[in-house]
Amino acid sequence: xxxxxxxxxxxxxxxxxxxxxxxxxxxxxxxxxxxxxxxxxxxxxxxxxxxxxxxxxxxxxxxxxxxxxxxxxxxxxxxxxxxxxxxxxxxxxxxxxxxxxxxxxxxxxxxxxxxxxxxxxxxxxxxxxxxxxxxxxxxxxxxxxxxxxxxxxxxxxxxxxxx
Numbered sequence: 262x263x264x265x266x267x268x269x270x271x272x273x274x275x276x277x278x279x280x281x282x283x284x285x286x287x288x289x290x291x292x293x294x295x296x297x298x299x300x301x302x303x304x305x306x307x308x309x310x311x312x313x314x315x316x317x318x319x320x321x322x323x324x325x326x327x328x329x330x331x332x333x334x335x336x337x338x339x340x341x342x343x344x345x346x347x348x349x350x351x352x353x354x355x356x357x358x359x360x361x362x363x364x365x366x367x368x369x370x371x372x373x374x375x376x377x378x379x380x381x382x383x384x385x386x387x388x389x390x391x392x393x394x395x396x397x398x399x400x401x402x403x404x405x406x407x408x409x410x411x412x413x414x415x416x417x418x419x420x421x422x423x424x
Contacts, residue, residue: 274392278378281396282370286363295359298410304348305358305411307336311349344416366408369415373404 289296310328314320317327322342325334337345348365355361377398381391398404407415 270388274378274388277392278374278395279371281399282367282374285370285399286367289363289366293359295362296408296411298412300411300413303336303411304413307340307345308348308352308361311337311342311345312352313349315346315349315353340413369404369407370399373399 306328307325310325313327319326323335323338325336329336351364351368352358352361355364374395377395378391381394382388386394404415406412
């Protein structure tokens with residue numbers, strides 16, 4: 262008797278999305294360089310701020326006491342403090358800003374790919390077509406805006422899509 266080979270397309274679809282996230286990161290990995298867009302100083306400074314607050318256990322929701330030259334600017338309260346603390350945790354987990362950027366970019370690609378894939382599956386689009394469209398979405402400017410310029414609205418678009 263021949264055994265039936267059980268196909269698991271969902272498994273391979275997930276593997277492809279994860280692999281494509283890695284492929285999108287390859288140019289930066291091979292180039293070994295940071296991508297410094299127009300908003301990098303602003304956002305990286307506020308993520309540094311939250312990482313230091315986590316590290317020191319000194320949480321200041323409104324004031325910036327470690328970043329922005331300790332100027333007590335009110336930034337994170339206006340730009341989403343909880344997400345900034347998530348990014349600050351990623352900064353703490355990363356040994357360098359380069360590795361943080363790779364981690365954040367990789368997470369963004371995964372979030373983009375899987376959120377679009379989930380949406381298309383919910384709309385009952387064919388699984389393999391969903392994978393292709395998800396990869397296409399990962400390459401759009403709305404996602405690349407963070408990668409190329411550190412434009413924070415790329416994260417916002419994805420987080421709203423997931424909700």
